[in-house]
Amino acid sequence: MNTDAQKILVVGGAGYIGSHVVKALRDAGKSPVVFDNMSSGLQENLLAGIPFIKGDTQFPEQLATAMEGVDSIIHLAALKAAGESMTAPEKYAENNISGTINLLNAAAAANVKYFVFSSSAAVYGEPQYLPLDEAHPTKPLNFYGYTKLAVENLLYWYSQLKDLRFSSLRYFNxxxxxxEGELNGLEQEPNNLLPIVMETIVGRRKKVEVFGTDYETRDGSCIRDYIHVSDLAEAHLRALDYLQRENQDLVVNLGTSKGLSVLEILQIAREVCGVDFDYTLGPRRVGDPAVVLAKAGLATELLGWKPKHSDAKTLLETTLRAYQKSKDS
Ligand SMILES: NC(=O)c1ccc[n+]([C@@H]2O[C@H](COP(=O)([O-])OP(=O)(O)OC[C@H]3O[C@@H](n4cnc5c(N)ncnc54)[C@H](O)[C@@H]3O)[C@@H](O)[C@H]2O)c1
Structure with a gap:
């Protein structure tokens, strides 16, 4: 049987991470099909020659049609603004939880065997110890994180009750x-530090705001675990291989175990980009832990996966290149 000819439905494949996953699948000779409602997906993220279905997980009939010939699903479709999830939880419940229930039901009805899910470090909440391993208690601090945890719980039950093995990948930042510079579709209205720094450098924002400089960290600013999107994409391939090979569920962190502080990122951005930019030092934001760091060894042990591109310089250089290309086009 030629497993590579079996379709892999990439739900949310026109988004930031999804498009990198589709590229990795294509380059590995697999057969991805993108399913996306384009709510935050970008036309330019749709790779030439890859089938695209414009559809929404809110509509079961669209999912049923899309399941034709599908063997595996990679599910990245979600709303992801933690702040907004606290003011509009119903929107997050419908899109992230109900949408995934529809997808799981369509998958089970079509006898899909493997399901890879984009989970998040947000499932852990305030770290009780560091680095965060997969056994750390899960107590999300926001409704977005809760939607990820709710889906992980659903996956556990669908695996028990249906013949559907899952892999839950808990991404850090x-x-x-x-x-390789092929994908340069910029995230719209980004909430993350690196895009905010780049928007400042290219003149779309006036300055970067640093939230908190009195944390108990090496320079007083928050520390986060940044993982390069090309490394993340490779982990999805390995997670699918694992499911096919072991026929066992998997819950793993995807991080580096090494953190970068906000002020370190600003310093390296200045060096890599060769320009100075304005920033302000402000008070802490409510709900921001001082340090979030993954214990990343389980993914290495089970998947043979190791981050290759997640050093600060590569993170910043590749982000800068994408912003420069978009400025020039
Ligand atoms: N970016 C991060 O740092 C990060 C960290 C942890 C987890 N995640 C998770 O990874 C996944 C991908 O994140 P991203 O950063 O690429 O975000 P993104 O917004 O760029 O991608 C999400 C994609 O899903 C699509 N989508 C949303 N709702 C849909 C629906 N109901 N039906 C069909 N398509 C829908 C959007 O159009 C978009 O293309 C999300 O599930 C997110 O929660 C992201």
């Missing part, structure tokens, strides 16, 4: 752009 996704950053950077395609190391």
């Amino acid at each position: 996704a950053a950077g752009y395609d190391v």
Whole structure:
């Protein structure tokens, strides 16, 4: 049987991480099909020659049609603004939880065997110890994180009750752009530090705001675990291989175990980009832990995956290249 001919439905494949996953699948000779409602997906993220279905997980009939010939699903479709999830939880419940229930039901009805899910470090909440391993208690601090945890719980039950093995990938802070420079679709209204720094450098924002400089960290600013999106994409391939090979569920962190502080990122951005930019030092934001760091060894042990591009310089250089290309076009 030629497994590579079996379709892999990439739900949310026109988004930032999804488009990198589709590229990695294509380059590995697999057969991805993108399913996306284009709510935040970009036309320019749709790679030439890859089938695209414009559809929404809110509509079961669209999902049923899309399941034709599908063997595996990679599910990245979600709303992801943690702040907004606290003011509009119903929107997040419908899109992230109900949408995934529809997708799981369509998958089970079509006898799809493997399901890879974009989970998040947000499932852990305030770290009780560091680095965060997969056994750390899950107590999300925001409704977005809760939607990820709710889906993980659903996956556990669908695996028990249906013949559907899942892999839940708990991403830490996704950053950077395609190391080969093919994908440069910029995230709209980004909430993450690196895009905000780049928007400041290219003149779309006036300054970067640093929230908190009195944390108990090496320079007083928050520390986060940044993982390059090309490394994330490779992990999805390995997670699918694992499911096919082991026929066992998997819950793993995808991070580096190494953190970068906000002020370190600003310093490296200045060096890599060769320009100075304005920033202000402000008070802490409510709900921001001082340090979030993954214990990343389980993904290495089970998947043989190791981040290759997640050093600060590559993260910033690839982000800068994407912003420069968009400025020039
Ligand atoms: N970016 C990060 O740092 C990060 C960290 C942890 C987890 N995640 C998760 O990774 C996934 C991808 O994130 P991203 O950064 O690429 O975001 P993104 O917004 O760029 O991608 C999400 C994609 O899903 C599509 N989508 C949303 N709702 C849909 C629906 N109901 N039906 C069909 N398509 C829909 C959007 O149009 C978009 O293309 C999300 O599930 C997110 O929660 C992201």
